[in-house]
Amino acid sequence: MTDVEFDFLRTYLKARSGLALSGEKRYLVESRLGPVCRRFNLASLHDLVNALKGGREAAMEKAVVEAMTTNETFFFRDRAPFDLFRDVLLPEAMARRAAQRRLRIWCAAASTGQEPYSLAMMLHEAAPRLAGWTVDLVATDLSTEVLERARAGLYSHFEVQRGLPVQLLIKHFEQVGEQWRIAANLRQMVDFRPLNLLQPFDQLGTFDIVYCRNVLIYFDAATKGDVLARISASLAPDGAVLLGAAETVIGLTDRLAPNSQHRGLYNQAAAPARASTGLPAAAMASALQPPLRRVVGL
Structure with missing residues (x-):
């Protein structure tokens, strides 16, 4: 060459x-x-x-x-972002959306599905508190090949050993030959869609929580700034964004700001200015949702 x-x-x-x-x-x-x-x-x-x-x-x-495209991923990768989801992000989002009883979560660059399925398992554990709620869990990736694998929910023994606690393997997976398939109810919770982050994604609607981890590291500064600005536009005024441990918004966009209490967590930098419609933040986020493609029962 x-x-x-x-x-x-x-x-x-x-x-x-x-x-x-x-x-x-x-x-x-x-x-x-x-x-x-x-x-x-x-x-x-x-x-x-x-x-x-x-x-x-x-x-x-x-x-x-x-x-x-690099598709390195595994269940509960880095663990801390998932503990944060269970202990902070989900309870706080539920409190803010108590009137609407609807949450929207987006996993960008979802690869073969381990990240969104990790969140699905955590949502399943929270099912008693989420009774009567609609939870949209959208997962996107550039590669249609890895999305096909994600939809199938079929993983090798090596893949389920990486980060997945044995009790969750026993509870949510069944062995199929030498592989393991995640339960149908969890597969149905995740809406996998092809998406190139370089292209517009406003059609996805507005989200309360966005996981965009370990993909920005492959972009140059200008591309990172553009993607982050558009993620901010797709985030509810009181929403939250999780980035990878080696990623930041500093020097790339002024639309998102680091959360002072949790590393890797970012919020809208100017939420009051975004609420210029006069609607409360929760009501404005609800008004911006696309029609439901499906309702997933927990």
């Missing part, structure tokens, strides 16, 4: 996925796109680049982007 071809692929991937590859990532491109070449019967990356420049095969373009 020549320098010119590598630069083309870097530009191509950034435009379509936001992925910002540094010069030393050439080995990563070669290792991940080699199988794509074989899949489409191309002799080399040189041929792949020429095919992409021709822009005639959408399946190939999609395969290139998905091959370069």
